[in-house]
Amino acid sequence: MKKYVLSFYLFFLTFIAMAQETGSITGKVIDNTNGEAIPNAEVLIIETNKGTVVSDSGKFTIDNVTPGVYTLKAHALGYSDQKLSNVKIEAGKSTYVKFLLKKENLKLDEVTISATKINKTIDKIGSPVYVIDAKEIERTEGRNVEEALLKIPGVFTEDRFHNETNIVSFRGVGLHTHVTSGILVLVDGVSLTTAMGRTDFEGVDLENAEKIEVLKGPVSALYGPNGITGVMNIIEKLPKEGFHGKAKISYGSYNTQTFSGDINGGKEGFRYLIKGKYFSTDGSLDYRNTSHSARGGVKLIKLLNKGGKIQFTTDYINSDMDLPGTFNREDFDNRETTPTNKNLFAGYEREFIRSNLVYTNKFSENSNLFANIYYLVNKSAGLYSDRGYSDNDMGSIGGEVRNQWKHELFGKKNSITVGLSLLREDGLSKYYDRDTHTGEIKNLKSDGESIYTLFGAYVEDEFNLSDKLSFTFGIRYDLVDYDWTDNFNVGEDNTSNSTNISSVNPKFGFAYNPTKNTTVFGNIARGFRPPTISQLFVGSSYGGIANPDLKPEYLNNYEIGIRGNVNKKLLYQASLFKMDFNDQISSEIIPEIDPNTPVYQNVGKTKHSGLETSLEYHFTKLFNIYANYSYLDARFNDDPEYGDNLMRKTPHNMFNSGLRYGFKFGLSVDLDYKFVDKYYMDNEEMMEYEGYSLVNLKFLYKKKGFMASFAINNLFDANYATYAYSSQKYNRITHQMEWVDKYIPGWPINFNTSISYHF
Numbered sequence: 160m161k162k163y164v165l166s167f168y169l170f171f172l173t174f175i176a177m178a179q180e181t182g183s184i185t186g187k188v189i190d191n192t193n194g195e196a197i198p199n200a201e202v203l204i205i206e207t208n209k210g211t212v213v214s215d216s217g218k219f220t221i222d223n224v225t226p227g228v229y230t231l232k233a234h235a236l237g238y239s240d241q242k243l244s245n246v247k248i249e250a251g252k253s254t255y256v257k258f259l260l261k262k263e264n265l266k267l268d269e270v271t272i273s274a275t276k277i278n279k280t281i282d283k284i285g286s287p288v289y290v291i292d293a294k295e296i297e298r299t300e301g302r303n304v305e306e307a308l309l310k311i312p313g314v315f316t317e318d319r320f321h322n323e324t325n326i327v328s329f330r331g332v333g334l335h336t337h338v339t340s341g342i343l344v345l346v347d348g349v350s351l352t353t354a355m356g357r358t359d360f361e362g363v364d365l366e367n368a369e370k371i372e373v374l375k376g377p378v379s380a381l382y383g384p385n386g387i388t389g390v391m392n393i394i395e396k397l398p399k400e401g402f403h404g405k406a407k408i409s410y411g412s413y414n415t416q417t418f419s420g421d422i423n424g425g426k427e428g429f430r431y432l433i434k435g436k437y438f439s440t441d442g443s444l445d446y447r448n449t450s451h452s453a454r455g456g457v458k459l460i461k462l463l464n465k466g467g468k469i470q471f472t473t474d475y476i477n478s479d480m481d482l483p484g485t486f487n488r489e490d491f492d493n494r495e496t497t498p499t500n501k502n503l504f505a506g507y508e509r510e511f512i513r514s515n516l517v518y519t520n521k522f523s524e525n526s527n528l529f530a531n532i533y534y535l536v537n538k539s540a541g542l543y544s545d546r547g548y549s550d551n552d553m554g555s556i557g558g559e560v561r562n563q564w565k566h567e568l569f570g571k572k573n574s575i576t577v578g579l580s581l582l583r584e585d586g587l588s589k590y591y592d593r594d595t596h597t598g599e600i601k602n603l604k605s606d607g608e609s610i611y612t613l614f615g616a617y618v619e620d621e622f623n624l625s626d627k628l629s630f631t632f633g634i635r636y637d638l639v640d641y642d643w644t645d646n647f648n649v650g651e652d653n654t655s656n657s658t659n660i661s662s663v664n665p666k667f668g669f670a671y672n673p674t675k676n677t678t679v680f681g682n683i684a685r686g687f688r689p690p691t692i693s694q695l696f697v698g699s700s701y702g703g704i705a706n707p708d709l710k711p712e713y714l715n716n717y718e719i720g721i722r723g724n725v726n727k728k729l730l731y732q733a734s735l736f737k738m739d740f741n742d743q744i745s746s747e748i749i750p751e752i753d754p755n756t757p758v759y760q761n762v763g764k765t766k767h768s769g770l771e772t773s774l775e776y777h778f779t780k781l782f783n784i785y786a787n788y789s790y791l792d793a794r795f796n797d798d799p800e801y802g803d804n805l806m807r808k809t810p811h812n813m814f815n816s817g818l819r820y821g822f823k824f825g826l827s828v829d830l831d832y833k834f835v836d837k838y839y840m841d842n843e844e845m846m847e848y849e850g851y852s853l854v855n856l857k858f859l860y861k862k863k864g865f866m867a868s869f870a871i872n873n874l875f876d877a878n879y880a881t882y883a884y885s886s887q888k889y890n891r892i893t894h895q896m897e898w899v900d901k902y903i904p905g906w907p908i909n910f911n912t913s914i915s916y917h918f
Contacts, residue, residue, distance in 0.1 A: 180250045180251065181222070181223040181224055181225055181226070181248075181250060182224050182225075182226055182248040182249050182250055182251065182252050182253065182254065183220060183221060183222045183223070183224060183248075183252075183253045183254070184202075184204075184220070184221040184224060184231070184246070184248065184253070184254050184255075184256060185218070185219070185220045185221075185253050185254070185255050185256075186202070186218070186219055186255055186256040186257055186258065187213075187216075187217045187218050187219070187257050187258070188200040188202065188213050188217050188219065188233050188235065188257075188258040188260060189217055189257070189258070189259060189260070190238075190259075190260060190262070191259040191260055191261045191262075192261075192262065195217075196213075196215070196216050196217025196218075197213070197217055197235045197238065197260060198213065198214065198215040198216075198217060199212055199213065199235070199293065200212070200213045200217070200233055200234065200235035200238075200258075200260070201213075201233070201234045201235070202219050202221065202231060202232070202233050202258070203231070203232045203233075203234070204221065204224065204229050204230075204231060205229070205230045205231070205232055205242075206227075206229050206230065207224075207225075207229070207464065208464055208466055209221065209224070209428065209462075209464075211399060211400050212397065212399055214399070215863070215864075216863070220400060220401065221400070222400060222426055222427070223426065223427045224248045225248070226248050226249055226250045227247075227248055228245055228246065228247050228248075229246050229248060230242055230243065230244050230245075230246070231243045231246050231256060233258040233260060235260055238260035238261060238262055239260060239261045239262075240260075241258050241259070241260055241261075243256055243258070272284060272288055272290070272372050272374070273348060273372065273392060273394065274288070274345070274372040274373075274374045274390050274391075274392040275374065275381070276348070276381055276382075276529075276561065276576065276578070276619075277527060277529075277561070277563045277574075277576050279621075281678070281722075282670060282672050282678050283621065283623075283629050283631075283670050284374075284668075284670060284678075284680065285631055285668025285669050285670050285680045285681060285682040286374055286375060286376045286668060286680065286682050286684075286718065287374070287375040287376065287680075287718070287720055287722075287732060287734045287771060288372065288373070288374050288375070288722075289310070289311045289372075289373040289375075289732070289773070290370055290371070290372055290373075291307055291308070291310065291311070291370060291371040291373075292369075292370050293368070293369050293370060293396070295307070295310065296365055296368050296369075296370070296371065298819070298827075298829055298857070298859065299365070300366070300407075300409070300868060300913060302365070302911075303318065303322075303325055303360070303365075304316075304325045304327060304360045304363060304365070305318050305325045305327075307365060307371060308327070308371075308373070309815050309817070309831060309833065310773065310775070310785055310787060310815065310817075311373055311773070311787065312771040312772060312773050312787035312788060312789040312813070312815070313329060313330055313375070313769070313771040313789035313791065313813065314327060314328075314329065314813075315327070315328040315329075315331070315808065315809075315810070315813070315835075316328070317881055317882050318881050318905070319881050319882045319903050321440065321442065321443070321450075321881075321905070321906050322438065322440060322450040322452070322480065324359065324360060324361060324480070325339070325360050326339050327339045327342060327358075327360075327391075328341065328342075328388075328808075329341070329342055329375060329388040329389045330375075330388050330736070330738060330767050330769065330791060330793070331767050331791055331793035331806055331808070331809035332387065332388045332714075332738075332740070332743075332767070333387075333388070339357070339358040339359075339360065340356045340357060340358070340385075340688075341356070341385070341386075341387045341388045341688065342358065342385075342386065342388060342389055342390070342391060343378060343382050343385045343386030343389070343390040343391070344358045344360075344363070344390075344391045344393070345390065345391065345392040345393065346363065346364075346392075346393050346395065346472075346513075347392075347393070347394060347395055347470070347472070347515075347517065348392060348517070348529075348531070349472075349515045349517065349531055349533050350533070350557070351363065351513070352385050353535065353537060353553065353555060353584065354384075354555055354557075354582050354584035354611045354613060355584065355611065355691040355692065355693070356384065356385045356688065356691060359509070359511065359537075361452055361454075361476050361478055361509070361511065363393055364395070364434070364436070364454070364456065364474070365393070366407070366419055366434075366436065367395050367396050367421065367432070367434060368393050368394065368395055368396070369394045369395060369396040369397070370394045371391065371392070371393050371394070372391070372392040372394065373389065373390075373391050373392075374389055374390045374391075374392075375388070375389045375734070375736075375771070376388070376389060376682060376684055376686075376716050376718055376736070377389075377664075377666070377684040377685060377686030377687075377714055377716050378390045378684075378686075379635060379637075379662075379664040379666075379684070379685060379686045379687040379688075380617065380619070380633040380634060380635045380664050380665060380666035380684060380685070381617060381619060381633060381635065381666075382635075383580065383613065383615040383617075383635060383637045383664075383687070384613070384637065384639065384687055384688050384689055385688060386686070387686035387687065387688045387712065387714050388686065388714070388738075395458070397430065397460070398423035398424055398425055398430040398431060398432045398458070398460070399423070399424065399425075399430075400424065400425055400426055400430075401424050401425075401426070402422070402424040403422070403423050403424050403917065403918060404420065404421060404422040404423070404917065404918055405419075405420055405421050405915060405916070405917035405918075406419075406420040406915065406916055406917075407419045407420065407913060407914070407915035407916075408913065408914055408915075409911060409912065409913030409914075410911070410912060410913075411870075411909060411910055411911030411912065412443075412906070412909035412910050412911070413440055413441045413442055413443050413448075413906075413909065414439070414440065414441040415439070415440040415441075415911065416437075416438070416439045416440070417436070417437070417438050417439075417913070418436070418437045419434070419435065419436035419437070420434070420435060420436075421433060421434035421435070425460070428461060428462040428463070429459075429460070429461055429462075430458075430459070430460035430461075430462065431457075431458065431459050431460070432456075432457070432458040433456075433457050434454075434455065434456050434457075434458075435453075435454065435455045435456075436452075436453070436454050436455075437451075437452070437453045437454075438450075438451065438452045438453075439451045439452075442483075443496070443904070443906045443907060443909070444483050444496050444497065444498070444904075445496045445497060446483050446484075446496070446497045446498060446501065447481040447482070447483040447484075447502065447503075447506075448481060448483050449480070449481050450478070450479070450480040450481070451478060451479055451480070452476060452477065452478035452479075453476070453477050453478070454474065454475060454476040454477070455474070455475050456472070456473060456474035456475065457471075457472070457473050458470065458471070458472045459471045459472075463520060466519075466521050467518075467519050467520035467521055468517075468518075468519055469516075469517070469518050470516070470517045470518075471514075471515075471516050471517075472513075472514065472515050472517075473512070473513065473514040473515075474511075474512070474513045474514075475510075475511070475512050476509070476510070476511040476512075477509070477510050477511075478507075478508070478509045478511075479506065479507065479508040479509070480506055480507055481502075481505070481506040482502050482505040482506050482507070482543060483498050483501070483502055484498030484499070484500045484501045484502040484505070485498055485499065485500045485882075485901035485902060485903055486498055486499045486500075486901070486902045486903070486904060487499040487500070487899075487900065487901070487902070488900055488902070491878075491880065491902040491904060492878070494878055494904070494907070500901065502544065502545050503545050503595070503596075503598060504545050504593065504598040505541070505542060505543055505544050505545050506541050507539055507540070507541035507542075508539065508540050508541055509537070509538065509539045510536070510537075510538040510539075511535075511536070511537050511538075512534075512535070512536040513533070513534075513535050513536075514533065514534045515531055515532065515533035515534070516531060516532050516533070517529070517530070517531040518530045518531070524565070525564060525565040525566060526562065526563070526564055526565075527562065527563040528560075528561075528562045529559070529560070529561050529562070530558070530559070530560040530561075531558055531559055532556070532557070532558035533556070533557055533558065534554075534555070534556050535553075535554065535555045535556075536553070536554050537551075537553045537554075538551065538552050538553070539551050542593075545593060545595045545598075546592070546593060546595055547590060547591065547592060547593055547604075548590070548591045548592075548593045548600050549588065549589065549590045549591075550588070550589045550590075550591075551586065551587070551588045551589075552586065552587040552588075553584060553585070553586045553587075554584070554585050554586075555582060555583065555584035555585070556582075556583055557580065557581060557582035557583065557613075558580070558581055558582075559578060559579065559580040559581075560578065560579055561576055561577065561578030561579070562576070562577060562578075563575070563576045564576075568622060571622065571623055571624060571625075572622075572623040573620065573621070573622050573623065574620070574621040575618065575619070575620045575621075576618065576619045576620075577617070577618050578615075578616070578617050578618075579614075579615070579616050580613070580614070580615040580616075581612075581613070581614055581615075582611075582612065582613040583610070583611070583612045583613075584609075584610070584611040584612075585608070585609070585610055585611075586608065586609040586610075586611075586692070587607075587608055588605070588606075588607055588608075588609070588693075588697065589603060589605065589606045590603075590604050590605040590606075591603055591604060592604055603647065604647070605645075605647055605697065606645075606646040606647040607643060607644055607645050607646050607647065607654075607655075607696075607697060608643075608644045608646065609641075609642065609643050609644075609692040609696075609697070610640075610641075610642040611639070611640070611641060611642075611692060612639070612640045613637065613638070613639050613640075614637070614638045615635060615636065615637045615638075616635065616636050617633065617634065617635035617636070618633065618634060618635075619631065619632070619633035619634075619666075620632045620633070626672075627671060627672045627673065628669070628670075628671050628672075629669065629670050630667070630668070630669050631666070631667070631668040631669070631670075631682075632665075632666070632667055633665065633666040633667075634663065634664070634665045634666070635663070635664050636661070636662070636663050637661065637662050637663075637664070637687065638659065638660075638661045639659060639660045639661070639662075639689050640657070640658075640659045641656075641657055641658050641659065641660075641692055641695060641696075642657045643655060643656050643657065643692055643695070643696040643697065645696075654696050654697075654705070656695070656696050656707060658695070658707075660689045660711055662687045662689075662711065662713075664684075664685040664686070664687050665684075665685055666682065666683070666684040666685070667682060667683050667684070668680070668681065668682035668683075668684070669681055669682070674723070676723045676724050676725070677721070677722075677723035678721065678722050678723060679719075679720075679721050680719070680720055680721070680722070680734075681718055681719035681720065682716070682717075682718050683715075683716070683717055683718075684715075684716045685713065685714065685715055685716070686712075686713065686714035686715075686716065687711060687712070687713055687714075688711060688712040688714075689711040689712075690709040690710075690711065690712075690744055690759075693705070694706065694709055694744060694759045695707050695709055698759070703746030703756070703757045703758055703759040704752065704753060704756055704757070704758045704759065705759065706758060706759045706760055709744060709759060709760070709761060710742045710761050711742065712740065712741070712742055712743050712744055712761075713740070713741045713742065714738055714739070714740050714741070715738065715739045715741075716736060716737070716738045717736065717737045717738075718734055718735065718736040718737075719734065719735055720732065720733055720734025720735065721733055721734075727777070728776060728777045728778070729774070729775070729776050729777075730773075730774070730775040730776075730777075731772075731773065731774050731775075732771075732772070732773050733770070733771070733772040733773075734770070734771050734772075735769075735770055736767075736768065736769060736770075736771070737766070737767070737768040738766065738767040738768070739764070739766055739796075740764065740765040740766065740767060741764055742761040742762075742763070742764075743761065743762050743763075743765050744759060744760070744761060744762070745759075745760065745762045745842070746758065746759050746760075747760060747762070747842070748886060748887050748888075748896075754888075754896065757886070762795070762798065762800075762801070762842070763795065763796065763798045763799070764795070764796035764797075764798070765793065765794065765795050765796055765798075765806060766793075766794060766796050767791065767792070767793040767809075768791075768792050769789060769790050769791040769792060769793075770788075770789065770790045771787075771788075771789045772787060772788050772789070773785070773786070773787035774786050774787070780821075781820065781821035781822070781823070781827075782818075782819065782820045782821065783818070783819050784816070784817070784818045784819075785815075785816060785817055785818075786814070786815070786816040786817075787814070787815050787816075788812070788813070788814045789812070789813045789814075790811060790812055791809055791810070791811060791813075792805075792811065793805065793806045793809040794806060795842070801842050801843065804839075804842055804843065804844045805838075805839055805844060806839075806842060807838070807839050807840055807841050807842050807884070808838055808839075808840070808883075808884075809838055809839075810835050810836035810837065810838040810850060811836050811837075811838075812834070812836035813834065813835055813836060814832075814833075814834040815831070815832065815833050815834070816831075816832050817829065817830055817831035817832060818830050824862075825860050825861050825862040826858065826859070826860045827858075827859050827860075827861070828856075828857070828858055828859075829855075829856070829857040829858075829859070830854070830855075830856050830857075831854070831855045831856075831857075832852070832853070832854050833852065833853045833854075833855075834850070834851075834852045835850045835851055835852075836850045837849045837850040838850065838883075840883050840884050840885040840900060841884070841885045841886060841898075845885065845898055846885040846898060846900050848880060848883035851877055851879030851880070851905075852877060852879075853872075853873055853877055853879065853905075854873070854874040854875055855870065855871070855872045855873070855874060856870070856871045856874050857869070857870040857871070858870075864916050864917045864918050865914075865915075865916050866913075866914070866915045866916070866917075867912075867913065867914045867915075868911075868912065868913050869910070869911075869912045870910065870911045870912070871908065871909075871910055872906065872908070872909050872910070872911065873905065873906060873907060873908045873909060874908065875908075876907050876908040877905075878904070878907075879904070879905045880902045880903060880904060880905065881903050881904070881905045882901070882902065882903035883900070883901075883902050884900070884901050885898055885899060885900040885901065886898075886899060887899070
């Protein structure tokens with residue numbers, strides 16, 4: 160601990176700069192047509208690359224400017240840039256300037272995405288890409304990921320406990336586990352997903368998010384394992400100069416409470432953020448449905464010349480939740496509030512620490528460097544059922560270095576990115592029997608240590624054949640080593656083992672721009688996800704029995720689509736995709752091995768094909784509507800056991816729509832509709848869930864630094880399931896396998912209100 164504090168102190172000292180006699184620039188950025196302030200615009204001193212982001216009132220201040228004559232530039236999305244030349248700065252004085260920006264059509268080459276590792280404009284990306292901006296995130300008030308992703312098509316979610324532990328799936332992949340898998344989740348470009356592919360969204364702080372970038376399709380050619388169906392990058396807000404803060408309190412149905420706040424600011428190129436949050440709910444059931452979480456975090460940033468920066472971030476999250484059990488169909492339909500299959504003791508306690516250090520710099524107009532090192536600690540204790548108790552302690556350390564070079568090739572613009580990444584994840588895991596009547600932790604059943612190491616090397620080239628047509632070629636090599644030490648069993652029963660897996664994954668993409676506001680895109684890419692150590696050697700009573708013969712999962716994706724906007728008012732995107740999945744890992748009951756516990760196995764080939772579309776129309780600055788639709792056909796490919804059955808939890812149709820209407824005095828009204836089609840609850844197509852529709856209504860008032868909201872969720876009190884699953888169970892009386900269905904109900908109509916103030 161002393162070493163950690165000392166290291167933190169020494170790192171902090173690097174941000175201290177020598178004071179000098181300087182001047183300052185103050186001013187305002189406003190709309191040229193109506194005189195209204197333009198919040199979140201950027202003002203930059205071109206000669207020094209020093210700048211700031213303007214406030215909600217359009218005002219800005221740049222302190223500690225060396226005396227001289229400069230050129231200033233203001234930039235805001237949807238407006239033409241404006242430059243002011245010959246701005247004179249004198250020591251000890253403040254110079255006032257005003258920018259009057261003109262509106263222009265939104266251009267695809269202005270929207271920049273960093274989920275592609277090196278910043279790219281959206282018109283050069285050959286995959287479906289979606290951006291949830293700060294205003295959309297603010298409307299959800301950072302409640303959870305499910306609400307934030309509502310405007311993105313083809314996102315299947317399971318909000319089982321109505322807290323921060325949502326499960327998210329793209330295109331019908333990854334729903335055989337109790338956590339999000341198959342999607343790589345990043346925070347400011349640094350992985351939140353563990354090496355074993357698990358993502359806990361408790362580690363995501365949406366209240367301080369500037370935007371969410373979602374890139375659909377395999378990203379293994381850049382990121383290696385885990386991003387087999389896409390990547391989600393949460394970009395956190397950059398603290399502004401000066402001293403600022405925020406405090407928020409919310410209260411809702413079932414004693415749901417949230418308290419959060421932060422202080423942030425900085426000067427002379429130094430930025431800081433200190434934040435905290437507490438969440439608690441009693442849940443909608445009258446039996447063991449509570450959930451709590453507390454978090455705190457610190458972010459320190461030193462801005463460098465030419466757009467570079469050094470950033471240190473650390474977050475701590477502590478949470479616990481009770482798992483009450485599941486309902487049978489009759490009790491679910493009758494809206495009972497006590498589970499049919501009660502859990503007396505099941506639940507989890509988690510402790511999560513994430514620290515990372517990022518360095519970026521632009522050494523020239525043609526060279527961009529990124530380097531980072533991060534450390535994760537994830538401790539958990541508990542289990543999803545009463546019959547066992549697990550104690551897991553995982554720590555991982557990793558890092559990456561990459562550089563982009565821009566040059567000409569055959570007289571055309573070309574960009575090449577080369578990167579290396581390393582990761583080591585160490586785990587300690589113990590599993591105990593638990594008395595299902597008293598909850599007493601009893602016999603130790605498993606005890607072991609795991610080591611997972613990953614080495615990856617990749618190269619990606621973007622070649623611009625013309626201003627309208629660009630191609631992207633990428634390839635990555637990954638080597639994964641597994642080492643499992645069984646500390647419990649001896650002799651022939653000892654399961655200690657080691658193995659390694661290597662993989663090469665290519666990608667090809669193109670982007671064609673027939674007009675400035677239209678992009679036709681497509682890609683062919685391969686995704687790769689190796690099995691986890693638990694699936695190979697350890698196993699679990701609720702997840703499945705280990706299988707050391709498991710093969711990696713591979714996915715080949717073929718996609719074509721179009722996106723763009725019409726007069727800045729209509730934004731659209733549509734894509735057709737086909738995914739061929741080989742050796743997908745699932746857990747299935749095999750009576751000959753164990754009639755009660757499933758076994759991890761490769762379920763052969765599956766094929767996923769579909770359509771994803773999204774539309775958004777802005778009638779005015781204060782009134783817009785959106786709609787998105789996805790069609791998915793995910794089924795087995797002539798499997799010996801399942802034939803061409805549809806895969807479980809893969810509805811054919813999903814549809815979301817909504818409207819946002821604002822009044823000039825600060826009030827806005829949001830109405831959202833969500834539809835999930837029927838789907839099978841098992842891979843044998845024996846039991847089907849009919850799907851559901853939800854309507855949510857929200858009123859939000861915002862004036863200067865004050866904000867208040869009132870939300871009615873599930874407005875029409877629909878009875879719906881956030882989890883619907885069926886499997887076979889051995890009946891010890893009849894000695895036959897029987898089908899059992901299980902449900903976790905969503906919340907009935909519920910309310911939430913909040914008040915916040917920032918300065």
